[in-house]
Every structure is written in C-alpha cells, then in structure tokens.
Amino acid sequence: MPDPAVPPAPPTPAVPLAALLAREDLALRQIAGPSDPPPVVHAAHTSEMADPYPYLLGGELLLTAGVHIPDAAGSGTYFDDYVSRIVAAGGAALGFGLVPVHDTVPRALVEACDTYGLPLVEVPPQTPFTAVARAVWQLLAQARLAELRRVTEAQQSLATAAARPDPVPSVLRQLAQRVGGWTALYGPEGAEIASAGRRPEAPQTASLAELAEVVRPSGPGTPASATHATAGTHLAAYALSTGFVLGVATPAREPGDHTITSVAAVLLTLLTGEQQSGSGAARTSALVRLLLGGTTEEVAPLLGRGDTWFVVHASPNDQRDRANLLVGARGPADMRLRRGARPATTHPQPPDLLAATALGASLGSTLIDPVGDIVQVLVPADRAPQPQPGWTLGVSAPAPPQHLSAAAAQASRALARARATRTPLVRHRTRPALDDLVPREAAQAHARELLEPLAEHPALVETLRTWLSLHGSWDRTAVALSVHRNTVRQRIARSAELLRVELDDPDVRMELWFALRQE
Template sequence: MATFLHEIVALPELGLTLLVPTAGPPRVGATVADDGSAPRAIEWAHGSDLDDPTPFLSPGHLLLTTGRQFDGYDAADYRRYVGRLVEAGVVGLGFGTEVVRAGTPPELVAACTTAGLPLVEIPYRTPFIAVARAIADREAAAARERVEWALAAQDALTRAVGRGGLSAAVAAAAEALTAEIWVFDADAGVLEHAGRAAREADAGRSAAEVAAEVLGRGRRARIREPFGEGTLLVQTLGASGRHPGAVAVARGEQLDAPAESVVSTLAALAELALEHADDLRTGHRSILQQLFELLREGRFDAVRRAAEVLGIELPSEPLTVVAVPLTSLTPAFRDRLERRSSPARARFAVARGAHLIVLVDAETATTERRMLDETRVPAGASAPGGWDELDGLVAQSLRALDRAAPGRSVGFDELTGDGLLGLLGAGSAPGTATARELARARLAPLRRTAEGREQLHAADVWLRHNGHWDPAARELGLHRHSLRLRIETLGATLGLALDTFPARAELWALLAASGSSSATAPPRIRPATSRREPT
C-alpha cells in the first residue's frame, strides 16, 4: 500500500505543517502523466543539507533539510535548488526549523509554490528520524496487511478446491484478485474461467492466443504482456516438455508479490487437478472400452450416465465415427485426442484393436478431420448416423480409412459419391461388407422416415416389374401417377435420373446390397428345350 505526504502530515505526533499543499488524495487511475497535480507515493525519506543532493536521491524520495546550504541564497538560488529537486523526482521537501534559523524561508516557500513541489515545515521537537520511521512503519504495516491478505486468499483457495473442485478455486481467486482468470488445457482449450477484466475489442491478443503460444514452446514459462488497460500474466503448469495446461490472469493493475503468491497457489492447485485428470484419463481407457461394447449392445442411457461420472458427454445424433490408426499417433497426440473428450466437448474416444475410435456429433466431424489433416494423421470418417447404427458406422470409418492416403482423412460419403457402379467402373470392386455399408449409408436418410421407407418399397416393386408403371401401381394399390411422383421424389433425393438405365441399375444395386429389396437375385431364364421331329 502506497504512503502519501498528506497521510504523514495528518499524524498528530509529528506536528508537521503543510506550507505548500499536495493535490490531495490520488484519484483512482490517475498518473502524473494524466494529471501533473496528482500526488505520488513516498518511497523513502532522506536527509541532506547539500547544495545539490540530487546524486543521492531517487524518484519518490521525501527530502528533509535544516537549510544550512541556504546561507547567502537569493530568490534565484532557491528556484534553482527547487528545480533540481523536481527534476530528480522528489515528491516533497521537509524543512526543519529552529536548527539553523527560525521558521521556513519565504523565498523557499515561493520557489516551491511556483514549481508545485509540496513543502512541509518540521518543528524542532520532531527529529527527522521520526518522519522516516513513520513512513517505514506505514510501509511495514501495509506489507503485513498484504501478507495476511495473501495468506487468507490462499486459505480460501484451498478451502474452495476441497468444496467445489478447481472451478470453485478459480472463482475464489478471481474474486480475491479482482481479476479475470482462465485455466487452459495442454491444447489451450478453456477448462475453467471466472471474473471479467475490462478490455477493448482491439486490445491485442486474447488470453487463449497467448496461452497457445507459450504452451507451444514446450518450456516452463511465466510471461506478462499488456491486456487492455491492464496486464495479462500467463504461467505454464507442470515440468518442461510435459505441460498439462496453463493459468492466465488478467488484471487492471500490476500484480505485487502477495498477489503473485495467490496466483502461484492457484497454479499449484490447477497443476495437481490437471495431472490427476490425466492420470484418471489414462486409467479409464479400459473402462471406456467396456462402455463402448455396451454402446454396441444399444445400452445408450446406461453408458451416458456412466460417462457423466467420468466427465465425458456423449455426442448427440446424428453422430460420426472417426477411425485413426494407433500406429500413426505419438503418445502426446493420443493424449491430446483423448483429452478433448470432456463435458465441454461432446466426444467419446476409445482404443479398439489397432485403431483409436472417436465418436463426435456430425457438426464437429469437419473440425475433427481438419485438425487431423493439419497434423498429417490419416483418418477415416463415417457418414452421419444414429446410435442404433454404431457397428455400421465403425465399419464405414474403417473402410474410409483403408482408402485414405498417408497424412489425410477420407469420409465414407466420398466413397459413395459415385455409387456402387462407379466403384466398379473405377476398378475398385467393393467386397460384400463394403457394398452393404456403402448402400446403407446412401439410403440411411430415407430409411429414417416413414415417407422414405414408402419410397424405397415403391421403388423395389417398380424395379421388379422392370420399371413398368401399371403392374407396379396395381400391386402397390396406387394410381400410376402417384407411383410416378414417389419414384421421381426418390430419384431427386438420391441424385439419380431414374428415367435412364444406369440410374435404375444403381438404385437396384443399392436396394439389393442394403437388404431393402425383396428380390436380390435376378430371375433365371429357363433354357429352351429342343423339340425332336417325329420320324
């Protein structure tokens, strides 16, 4: 806590008289640059009767003198003397009376008034050491108060983390420091956030950007940089080369030593929490494999409740499955993929065989694939689907991965773009399982709705009647115009011009491969029997 001249003058035991006043208590946020009349804090009191004591002074000093050097001074000499003090950054001048002369020289009062330098008269009964001690006592009391505040704040943080985890500790630290605080994971993703610091929209880099840069260096670091009108402090957590995250604190004023001790306490708590979370995540790998098998059995609600206990939120439908070969992942990158599974990110990552299987919602799949492409990791992504299609979606992702070039991802929809016949024409004949997955993925949106299922059934009957409208309509109990409308709608949905033979062949192949056709094999033609002429 700073000590100002008007506070020292107000101490009755010193008996000081203010001859040239200060500007009064400092305004909040005021600086000398903003307002030349704003008072500055007293750093220390120094006594000297030298004609030029400035070589022994520092900015913020209060100079105390008995005036021995003023013998023979005229008004100009006083002005030059005061000018030297102002230039040296002296915050005030104390004149001790009755030692060399009675009272304070009027010329000195005039010079201080002109220069705006506060002047205090010190009575003979008050030794200079008493003034210095008063300043020191106030500084010591302020330091003790700050230490006690820091101890109380640290105690509040440890109590909060026991009561409500890391989130409660971050909130307690933000309140104690009057600051905005973030806790980031190793990928600079926000894990916890509390408080709010005043900051303009164009006030430089965000806390996340600074944290990403610092974490990317791979070394322990604590850096500061301007943040709006205040300062941003970012401190990494953990040892060099293995940082589980970072803590960032944005504040409108500089952090003093007690405040930094509170930040250090928060960093220690955050480091323990994140390292514990990493240990748990590694230990939960076998549990996640068991939960994945339960998902395959259709026990979604039970798995969702268990995942919540582990701090994981399952993605919502429609979901996408992304498969990544474990051999292409470094331990650090695998940790990164698994760490992204959290309540804030609806993801589920599990090792299955030689692959890491990642379940995400369809909207997140694009971001996930972009991140894998940027890091040159091969991956296969399924088409969107429901939880009841999980096995098929996993198979799709593995089929897509088989066709992924090194260092890039491939979506299963990229394989279905040209249809089954397109794959045959390209010389990539699909196996039975691949054909079934391609067909089911292509028809999945239609099979999810009653109208789509009716269209597929109508198409099956229509194709069995070789595309003849009247017999197909009679079997379906529809008017042939109604049947034609359903087939045209189906063709528009699938992007097939069903008035052409290749499109009808593609539709028949899709229905047969997906199991939607009632006649998956073409009818056989009986060979003609030769009739022998009677002899």
C-alpha cells in the first residue's frame, strides 16, 4: 500500500489556478473544493485510470473525461476512493471534461471533492484538454521566466550591495527586501550582530536563533542549512564557513528564495571570513613577538607571503562610517603605505568592524586592526592594492620595514591630497628628488633647526604641510583636514609668525616643503 503522505510540491514556480480560470478562451469553472488558500498548479496531466496515484508526482491538474467511472459508481465509495487517492498523491486539482461520456459532472464527485478539499474544475465541451495543458505550460513558462529574472536581479543587487562601504548590512538589507522578510547574521558565539527587514514576533525570532544553533558547525554531520515553519512564518538558517550563521524569516517560501539566499550566504562568507592555511597561528606569533620587543624585520616574515607588505589606510567616502586601512607592498623588502584621513566630524565614530573586514577581504587580507576612528590592515606583497568603491586611498612610496613610520607619513599626505582633489587613489611620487642630493642626516638636522619653533604645535605642522602640498589652497586644505577654512588661515598665519618667514615667497615655501618631508 503506497504511503498516503502528501509528497512535496516540485521546487518550481507554480501557476495559480485562478489564472487558468481567468482565461476566457478556456471557459473553465470551479464547481467544488476550496479557493482559500488559492490553489496552485505545477503541471497538467490527462489520465483515465481508476487509480491515478502511481502516475502523479504532485502538484498536477489532473484532467479526466470520466471514462473510468463505472455505471454504479454513484451508489458506492468509488468517488471517495478516487478523490482520496488524488489527494494522497499530491494532486493540485481535478479537471472534469463534459461530453461525450458525461453530460454533467457527477454529483457524487462534487461531494467527494468538497469532502477531501480537492478543487474541481468543469471543462466545457468546446475546450479540449490539450488547450488546457497548453495554457498551463504557457503560464508555467511565464512564471519561470519571471522567477529567473527575479533571481538574476537579486544576484546583481546583492553583488552591488557587497561592494558598498557597509557591505554586510547592505547585503542583509538587500536580501530582506528581495525575499520579503527579515534577515539576521549571528556571530560565532551565537549573538545577533546585524539584521535587516521587519523583525518578526519574539517567538519566531527565538525560533530562528535556535535554528541557527542547529547548523552551527559542531562536528561531523552538522547540516549546512535547516528550515522550519512556525506560526505562518518560514524560517531558514545557513551556516557560513567562517562560524557565522545567516538566518532568514519570511511569510512564505518562494522557489527562488533558496537560490537568492545561497548567493547572499556566499557573499557574507567572503565578507566575514578569514583566510585559512595556518595564518592565524603566525599572526598570533607576530603579535607576541612585538609585545616582547621584537623588531619589524623579525615579525614581517611571520605574516606570510614574503617579508614585504602594502600598509594602507583607507578613508570611506560615506561620512557615517569612516575608517582607515593599512595594506602592504610588493618588491624586495619594500612596502607601500596607503592611508586615510580622519572623518570630517568633531565626534569620530568607531569604525564598522564588518565593513573593515569586508574591505580587508576585497584587498586580500584579514590583518585588520580597528583603533579609534580608523582601521589598519596589512596586505601581503602579492596583492597590490587597487582603488575600492566607496573608499579614498593614499599610497606611500616603497619602504622597507624599518621605514614604515616615514611611509605612513607619506601615505597620510597622499590621502589628504586624494580627499582634497576628490581622487579615488593618490600615490606618493617615487622618482628621484632633491632629497636624494642631500645626505639624510644633514637634511634631518636642517629640518629640525628650521621647524624648531613649531615643535610644540603639531596641528600647525600638519596644516602647513597640507597647505603647501595643495599649493596654498585654503578651501582644499580645509577639506583635507576636516576643519573650517578660517581655521586654516589662522594656523598658517600663526606658523608664519613663529617661523618669522614670508610664506608668499616661493623660495621660503620650497625650503619649508623640503624640511617637512624629512620628518
């Protein structure tokens, strides 16, 4: 005896039965069975078998002319048995064709369909079953095309969200919008760290958190995903390889939702993940050695991929979430430094760790260090940093590990220039300059003597350096330093007063610029 349990519907877009009934060329009419919830059809199948169960996969509109009905069927249990078997097989609806076998739909069949909750549709004599089947396939094709378009557009929007300065919240928001529900990201410890969309009731939220624990990696056999339906809400949890879990709560489960959510899960894995291959232990060793007084030359090889890095600070264009990023360089024992400026606000906000992690991932590194209102990231030498959407970058000249401080200053100035000129990336010029003609020790001694009156005024030094690098532009200097243009004027005037020089003199400007470059 076959299992009477109803099989699941096929994972494809369905056609509302109402769409078929609305076709005037078919003239179909529902005469029995429920209409709420609205019945849906996944296929059309014609059969005159007395027991169609073995031939149904579930979700079909079964078409019959009643050839199989015996003459005495109305007085026994024939119609109850027939309808119950269709329901057990997962049939979506029954279409009964009039003439030439039956002039009307048997009354006992109508009663059986009402009893077992199977929609019964009357097919008029002028409508062949092939026309009904063709209409079903046409509607299915339209539904599949619409679903494909929906999935494609969702994938594109998720990819765009992943490239934003706040990628993780953006991906969650876009996913919630695309599936029409609520999304949440749970951290490795199980805490909810980000969410988007309309939050469901507390019981559903708690159930989703419990479902997230089911898929959290805990050993062999842990499922990668799990679903659960409760109180009219469909819950789904997806384990990310980084220890995070993506949770989704929706009123219903559409065929394309799994595909869309899987794309989001892949993106979130990349955005929150750390590169494996034993790098974690090496980074720990590097930190311990630094804390115990190790030199940069000793620590650099522990970070992997050689002994050279790009050290970068990146400033996000979004004023609500500013951060700086350090990334490492390429070449024998050299480094490039990219640095971002502080946000244009008197109350710096802590950087978004997820956004910083995502930026580090896009630059090819997980070596990030949020500090204050900036984030520092070290990128291996074989990953030359490129401009990033939503970020402004400054790049230093190549520098060995022992010269990172000087490279950082170069990168800071490069970023200030990038922000002032609204350029995505500015690199420190590396061609031979005046510096190469003067011994470094002599140049530094001259710089200390010349700038000694400003030694206790770091704000004046930085303002003077930026103002000179921007050719004396008050407005661009104000933008680069995130201060008012009148503040720039006051600082420059004070610097000229302390130095006892005339800053309109190009020779004076050149000498000061040379000295400032030696710091």
